[in-house]
Amino acid sequence: MKTATISEIKHELTITNPSILIELCLKLAKFKKDNKELLTYLLFESHNENAYIEQVKLEIDTQFETINYSTIYFIKKSLRKIIRSTVKYIRLTGSKQVEVELLLYFCKTLIKKEIPIDKSSVLNNIYQLQLKKIEQLISTLHEDLQYDYFKQFNQL
Helix, strand or coil: CCCCCHHHHHHHHHCCCHHHHHHHHHHHHHHCHHHHHHHHHHHHHCCCHHHHHHHHHHHHHHHHHCCCCCCHHHHHHHHHHHHHHHHHHHHHHCCHHHHHHHHHHHHHHHHHCCCCCCCCHHHHHHHHHHHHHHHHHHCCCCHHHHHHHHHHHHHC
């Protein structure tokens, strides 16, 4: 089966009956969890991005509370899990500003929880990679936002 292009899908959606569109969206939501999460974001949370950011920050805090500090290995696994879920939330929005905001929050929380990033090169690399991502993202934003975010970035 050949997959249709985006323009073909768009054309077909414009001529499709609204009740059939609803059925198609529900079928997509049932098919995969990612589709359901995206649809939930678009329908319920995309209109208030600040509340969404705060909700994701609370989720990040919750995940930091569950970190197993017994070994560096478990800390590393937990941090990577937190990054994966944060990236998933970022991908839903598609906004660079939200991405910068959440990655900055991740790094601030990492430092606040006193995770020994200096004692392990792996943990330090995770932290440095996030800093590099933030720096690159900030440079793509509007000048006013760049100034505000660079102030926060320099505090790290």
